[in-house]
Amino acid sequence: MNPNSDESLEAMLRTLTPQPHPMNSLDAVYACGFAAGQQSLPQRATAPMLGTTWSLRDCIRIAATVTAILGTGLSGYWMGRAGQGRERDRVAAVTDVISQVPTAPAITPAEESNQHADTRQGFSVHNNPNEHLATIPLHHEWWNALVNYWLLDDSVSSTQSPNQTSRKAILQSGPLKRESVFFVSSRDIENFVYSKPPTRDSTNTSNHAVPSLPDLSDHDRELNSSSHWTPFLYRRNTIRWDEEIQ
């Protein structure tokens, strides 16, 4: 091909394919849907993982929120690992993020079976800290509770940044703004990950403020109940907090 003609140069340049956007279609629709306040979301896509089933949105939530909690770089994980749009990588990225959750006292299988006998529903804790950190299948009940807890209860955040917007303020202001900064202490997730799983009918499932859970037998209701969740995952404000205040 003669590169000296405009046509041939155009043809050559067009042999290059633009890199894909790191979000896949479903992620994008979820993100846009939440931002736009839509209640009607497409059926969840499921990703089999460790004997349970996570929706892609669960993965997004987990990656985003756990990363926010840990204060590590969301974009690094998300763009680098899951950014290729491959489900396996996405799940791997989530697992990686979760594996960094600070270790907690081990729960023996016996304790576990006593504590969680009636309410496991996909949530399990192993007695090997290193192992269980990488294998926590967060049930959406738990996840929902974590999100509500995180958003609704300001008092649990032990570390306040001077620039931090309170979670209540964020919630009340509607969709998260680009420059919203939020931070959740590692204690927040520890409280959830290592305390008893919430039950649908109990109000005393733990000694911290767990909001009452909706009936999650219908997954759609769970989706709808989380409509305040907003697509901050690509805003990277979770990692900017560290960078900007230092």
Place this chain on the structure above:
Amino acid sequence: MIDANQLASLWEQHADRLLLVARAWGEYSEDAVQEAFIALALQHSLPQDPLAWLVRTMRNQFLQWHRAGQRRTKRERQTALNRDWFYSADESKTQVDANEVTQCLQELTREDREVIVMHLWANMTFRQIADVTDESPSTSHRRYLRSLAQLKNKVDPISHPVQKGMSL
């Protein structure tokens, strides 16, 4: 409100191209694409030309960010610039070096770069481009030809080795 399936379909169709166009403008390109789709999701009905609408929205977003002085950290900016703009879906068919082209594009002015990217990879007509850039189609076309001429002097075609036994 725009239907989720429509949104998904538009994303599948345009997200990659929009990302490249956004990259031609500079930093926070992934965010810009997402913002444009969020804005689209808020519309009551689909715009007549969704691609042009999305590109224009992204461009306005960039201008707004620029005016507001919202700057990301140097590291993030650099990371975004260093990210690959292209990949080779089929190396045997790729006739130019992706990194070289990216570098050459970055050496163009923003106005020249955007018209090249919009036309070549977003497949936008010069009329659509003119709608976005507020120029006339003929001005966009002239700009395109001038920019292409600059690239011509810089981009070298790849010569693929011919495998034994293969006939040309």
